[in-house]
Amino acid sequence: MSNVWGVNVCSRQRLLLLASLLLLGLTFSAPVYAQDTSPGLVLSKKSVKLVATESENLHLRTTYTSKRIYVRLKTKPTGRVLVTSTSNHPDLRVRGGSQVFEPSNWDTPQSIRLQWTFSPDLLDETAIVSLIASGAGYDGVSESITAKLINNSLLDIQRDYVELLEGESESFRVRLSARPSENLTVTVQPGEKFNKTNATFDTDADALGDQNTLTFTPANWNAWQTVTVSLAACHTTQSELYVILPNGGYRTVSVYMYGKTTCGIFSFSPINLTLDEGTSGVVTARLPRPPDSPITLRLNRHGSLYLDKTSLTFTQSNWSIPQTVTISAEEDRDQSDGSGYVRFDLPTGNKRAKYDNYGHVSVYVRDNDLGINVNSTVGSLDVSEGNSEKFPVRLNTAPSGTVTVNVLPPPDSDLTVDTNPYKAGNQDSLTFTTENWSTPQTVIVKTAEDDDGIDDDIDVSLIASGNDTGYAGQTASLRVNVYDDDRYPIIEMASDPLVMTEGGSARFRVRMVAQISEDFEITIRQPNNTDVTADINPDEPGNQNKLRFNSDNWNIPQAVTVSAAEDADHSFEATFVKVRYGHWAEVRHDVGILVADNDTAGLVLSTTSLNIPEGGSNNFSVGLTTRPSGDVTVQLAQESPDNADVTLDESSLTFTSENWNTPQTVRVSAGQ
Structure with a gap:
């Protein structure tokens, strides 16, 4: 036969x-247990668009988004079926990438989550997720999902929220982070809740009516354009405005609205203040309704800032009169920008549940000393290996002529720079004039993959030249912290899935993909099927589950033994062993297990x-x-x-x- x-x-x-x-x-x-003639995988979607949103993790400012896809079997299987999902793109991760279907739940959809982590390279990308089934007549049955990244890195928004009191207006500003090759129109679109309020927005105060578009050209791409948000009568609520690129990529601006009947909401304007060194600015504080008794706000400063007063007091007689605080920025001798904030707080013993306990005004201080200004409020730039990041550069003072700033990474490093992604090749210079000297220009830093799993620190140098004698020879530098992406394990298996019979066992081995500089721990979690166990040391009692690697043993495979107990049925069984690791966030890899009946x-x-x-x-x-x-x-x-x-x-x-x-x-x- x-x-x-x-x-x-x-x-x-x-x-x-x-x-x-x-x-x-x-x-x-x-x-030989062969494939049925009509099995298949049914997906809720075969193509998805993933639009970037921003988040923070412990080390990197990461842009990511995710979508859920549901999968089920097309026909009833004869036993357990394991469906495994993998991505062909290093930035697209499949969460929950293995599903087990039984004859009892084959038509119940199970979910996988596609999570795409972006780098700000301004490019849209496409990835393919492959789903492959095995077991119970479904061996080799497959489907695929096409995922398209819609990038939003071209948008630069001054602040991502505005606060509005009834009857007042606030604004935020938008520009591009790189020069477009042709005119580009950005659309501002209200969220669903915004349309249910008495708020409006306008992108052009000089035009009749409320406009909703901003047009950027190759000449004005880095000039701020203003969106004004106004609020008529309302109750306290929150909504959103979406700033949308032609490709569908967008950024969100939250709009917080406070009605005058809201008890005890203090208003501070502006909540973001930009000062040059040695200058001052004014912040206004308001209370929307009279207090029951006098309220004193205590002022606390952080950074090289000075205040003209230490407190504000609102009474039943003066509550309607706005009060001001003058904030002054100190001169210093460095060539770096600075930042700080002023906090408005209710003193101890004067806090009342019906009042907000504090307000917060952020202050950005621009340096005015002769020099090249480089992303200095951050101090360094974090980027993951194989990805890119951006930083702004400007001059601190007006030059007398044209100044060229050359951006130079070390020649023997895995790092390159580009000052104009719309031009072929990697450009490495910025040009400043007497008109645009204070407008930040963007440098994109790109890191290449290497063969180790060790982080790198690379210094990028900036050198000025030109017909301005003051700026000629001026230098600056920026430390780029490259976080390696090769700190992950390789799983070596005789087959995928790993095959064994009842009463038997099989092994897979784990090692690190590259040299590491710090200890790395991997956790082996037991399968959901209690008849199957995983153990890294069968000679010790119980099931041991910790694999530990360091700079000495990173390339030495460590074995995991998977054992299957006898049972009374006559069917094949599919399950998986969970491998967990990760320094910043837990990463999961599922090792498929196929247990053959021995009866x-x-x-x-x-x-x-x-x-x-x-x-x-x-x-x-x-x-x-x-x-x-x-x-x-x-x-x-x-x-x-x-x-x-x-x-x-x-x-x-x-x-x-x-x-x-x-x-x-x-x-x-x-x-x-």
Whole structure:
């Protein structure tokens, strides 16, 4: 008896497994569990768009977004089916990438989450997520999801929220982070809740009516344009405005609205103040309704700031009169911008539940000393390996002529810079004039992949030249902290999924992908199927679950033994072992496990279908389901022997009564 096992290559040749067993003096045809004729995977969506939003983690300012996709089986399987999802893009992560379907829940959708982490390279990208099933007649059944990244890095918004009192207006400003090759129109769109309020917004105060677009050209791309938000009568609420690029990428501005009937809401304007060194600005504080008794706000400063008073007092007689605080920025001797804030707080013993306890005004101080100004409020730039980040550069003072600033990374580093992503190649200079000297220009830093798992610190130098004698020879530098993305493990398996029989065991090995400089711990979590256990040290009692790597043993594989207990049924079972790791956030990798029943003589295959590109190769494994009484030979041959494009590295496999439950691997190769 012969059973067909499919291999998908260019010519779609098929292989034939010829197997026979001598068991208890009788000859049996060995059943091969093959694919049903009509299985399939049903997806809630086969294509998605992922639009960037911003978040913070411990080390990097990361832009990410995610979408959920639901998958179920098309037909009822004969047993458990494992569906594994993988991405072909390093920035697209599949969360919950393995699902187990039973005959009892095959038509109940289960979810996976696609999470895309972006770098600000201004480019849209596309990734493919592949879903592959195995077990119970579903071996090799596959589907795919196309995910398109919609990037928002081209948008630069001065602040991401505004606060409005009834009857007043506030504004935020928008510009681009890089020069477009042609005119680009940005649209401002209200959120659903915004349309239910008495608020309006306008992108052009000089035009009749309320406008909702901003147009940027190759000449004015880095000039701020203003969006004014106004509030008529309302109750306290929150809504959003969306600033949208033509590609669909957007940034969100939160709008906080306070009605005059709201008890005790203090208003501070502006809440973001920009000062040059040695200058002053005014912040106004208001109370929308009379207090029951006098209220005193205490002022606290942080940074090189000075205040003209230390407190503000609102009474029943003066509550309607706005009170001001003058904030002054100190001169210093460095060439860096600074930042600070002023906090308005109710003194201890004077706090009342019906009043906000404090207000907060952020102050950005621009340096006015001769020099090149580089992203100095941050001090350094964090970027993950293989990605890019951006930083602004401007001059501190007006030059007398044109100044060229050359941006120079170390020549032997894995870092490059680009001052104009819309021009071919990597540009490395910025030009400032007597008119645009104070307008920040953007530098994009790109980091290449390397072979180790060690973070790098790289200094980028900036040198000025030109016909301005004051700026000629001025220098600045920026430290770029490159966080390596190779701190992750490699999982080595004889087959995927890992195959074993009831009462038997199999091992997979784990090592780090590259040299690391600090200790790294991996946790092995037990499968949901209690008949299957994982243990990193079978010689010790219990199931040990911690693998530890360091700079000395990073490349030495550590073994994990997976064991399957006997059970009373006659079915195959699919489950997975969870591998957990990560310094900043937990990362999950699922190792698929296929347990073959040992109550019926037969062959167990890790898969019944392989996808192999031209010139490539792939593996499958073969095992026996029961212990034989003598040696068993499995012959492997092509169905079309004349086709030399498909080759096997083995022509036969021999199993004994001792190694019968240890899967043996066969490599299939396809010619060009």
